[in-house]
Amino acid sequence: MQNSPSAILGALLLAATFAAHAAGTPHTLRVDLLHTGNALSEQYALDRVVIEPLPWPGNPARPLDDTNRGLNRFEVVDPKTNTVLYSRGYSTIFGEWRTTDEALKHSRGFQESLRFPTPDRPVRVRVLARDERNEFSVVWSVDIDPAAMDVERELRPAPAIAIPIRHNGDSAQKVDLLILGDGYTQAELQKFEADARRLADHLFSVSPFKEREHDFNVWALAVPTRESGVSRPSTGTFHESALGTRYDIFGSERYVLTLDNRALRELAQYAPNEFIEILVNNETYGGGGIFGQFSTAAAGNDWANYLFVHEFGHHFAALADEYYTSPVAYTSGEERPEPWEPNVTALLDPANLKWKRHVAPSTPLPTPWPKAEYEAYQRDYQARRVALRKANRPESEMSALFTAERKFTDALMARQPNRDVIGAFEGANYQASGYYRPAMQCTMFSRTERFCQVCQDAIGDIIDLYSAGK
Template sequence: MLRFISRLCAVASLLAAGLAQAAQPATVRVDYSHSGNALSDSYALEQVLIEPLPWPGDTRRSLDNTNRGQNRVEVVDAKTGDLIYSRDFSTIFGEWRTTEEASKISRSFQESVRFPKPDRPVRVRILKRDERNAFSVAWSVEIDTDAPEVVRKQAPAPAAPIPIHVKGPSAQKVDLLIMGDGYTQGEMKKFEADARRLSQHLFSVSPFKERADDFNVWALAVPTSESGVSRPSTGMHRASKLGTRYDIFGSERYVLTLDNRALREIAQHAPYEFIEILVNNETYGGGGIFGQFSTAAAGNEWAPYLFVHEFGHHFAGLADEYYTSPVAYAASGTRMEPWEPNATALRDPANLKWKRHLKAGTPLPTPWPKAEYEEASRAYQKRRAALRAGNRPESEMNALFREDLAATRALFAKQPHRHAVGAFEGANYEATGYYRPAMQCIMFDRSEAFCPVCQDGIVEIIDLYAGPARLKGADSTQQ
């Protein structure tokens, strides 16, 4: 208990030094339910509350112009309609409604939006993309953050956040919160070591490497009674603080929590704009939802890759560029231009969204050994499925992953467009109709680097929260 109080005091000092440099507004969180099925959806307000910590962001950068995600939240002046705050995001509901289950039943999901406390009544609008791929209002609710029913008192913090990589006042930085799930009291040191190890790896990968000083990283975990999180397909069930589990939407490797309220009520005790959840499991798995959170199995050999790949989804809305692995989502009959920055339907090659990276003479579509890759991938996926069906040791799966990555590199090694930016068919879970920027990238397979287009997408989000690097002066540093 003394150690907890000591750490809490140390963290409070850091927070006071960072957040109090400017008069930061309070943080408002609106919790609501999002219900429906594949054909329709609806929203209902659950609660409005004031979180314990001030707003972590820069109020000068309150409007989002990145045009990412399935949804957008807008906070507007209730009287004048002036836009005060906006952010793009995606939702678990948005993914679920593309599954087979959503064509049969309706379900309800918890969601939240957060914004700096306004000094007047506001209207909070949730927008979603329509058939033209443009945002239109799906739900709107008027909120007075000074109303009596707004929750202002929270339960005490269940754990103290650990400063991992603190580079300055929160308002000037991107605040990443690494949360742990499935760590017992005796494994708290392991959680901290995992958080330090994986965040250090994140900052070894470009462009995070070059922009490391634009981030603060905190770690926070509430101990569980048992080690690990649930993996229902193998009969393993664990009560965890965040409700994180494997087998989401029937995919054995997909790890998410569907308990948004549990996540937010713990996360609110640390400064954050982005969350990565480390699950204390060895089995390969992870997930990432743009603007919500990402997950990674910290005990797996491929945890560094999982951490970065899934954070790419959550942080920058990057699309998966692979298409030969089984997924829970049903293929769409249309080929609308994706909002993700690293995938295209290539409807207008002359105006390719990443054309600034194209070199003269690069053909579009860009040739690559697609048939050979798909033949090898079919054999690989068959072996992978057999290992999981046989509940084989994770070491055998890791060996298969290493073998597959080596084979892909060998296949690509002598290709004329190996290092080119172009339009390579096969992306976004589809073998045809969608194209990725590079032959190989962290978003395509278990390689080590983001392609230039993905790097651009990441930098744009860093700039949104921390400001462009070229406009910065020297920041004060705390370690």
């Protein structure tokens, strides 16, 4: 793979990127943090400050994030003038974990990173979190001097050469998506490249990515592992891998993440990246996505296309899950505050619905749909799904079950008068009642092939933030 024509082209394009730095583009500065606590409290601590080997890939015309996404936001501030120089919203693994039952009993720590263009002066980095009103307030800050002696500068050679999957221009004008591989052996690196190309092709067949394809660069990078596949502890399967990606996160058999942020960042820094999707070389259905961090998908699964796009929706645009019948690790009280995510609502004020510009005056709110019939089917379907996993049946049986479920759901929705309207359909955000989604069907609700218009708008906002397309 490293001597392939793709790798040679990748080396040439990266050399051109370095040339852009010589023309004045700053390097990327990374602040690595430790985020610890439990359901009731949280703390931050500085781990290290790193200047990465590649220039900053971001759009200099959009340093400030005005999308109001994420559980957190970080700001880079000039301490002398209190001017915000750079900001981005994001979410964290800790933020998800603290909603689990485990967080009510124990404290844990997670690694996180904040990345921004290296400033030409000392700065203050502030971390903000949402309060009970969903407003951001400062919870931690640290002063960073990029010229300090303890700032680490990466001088090691790259462990692999990034492959350009799609290259549409200067990184500063494009969204840079990096596809990382985990669980691919040396003999499977060509398979990784083929998987990355196949799934990138599918992403850009889905609107609005289809219409904005030329606003993206896509890179692929993988370090080979000794064994094929990643760990799946629930079945006693453990594999050492470069990124430490594994199944069974938070006790959910289908949830795939890496908790080794340092390993992730130390590999990703060798390719231009603003968003990262990790392909795991497994057939078992699974994936995950954290806004502003990374997403994952099982590249060998029959539903890999859906997994890649759905999980990327979480990571890229902070889209909430709209499904509510599948078991998850998170706990929720009886209160239904208005979510900050752009595609779910508590409908506390129907007259000011966040996506009301798409709602026709004649559309009732809440919007009728065959909820009872859908839930009756789902009770049996979910029981069969649990039984298949408990018996460790072949993955082909799980795929067949998913196919039957999609066929039923598509047929049920197709008969409904509100199937094509934007409204407020009850059942979303892992809750059967009190939360509403914009459309009867969407990639964030079911295994359909398209995003609803509200999700498309939310994705477009992020493309605009990172590219020069608009």
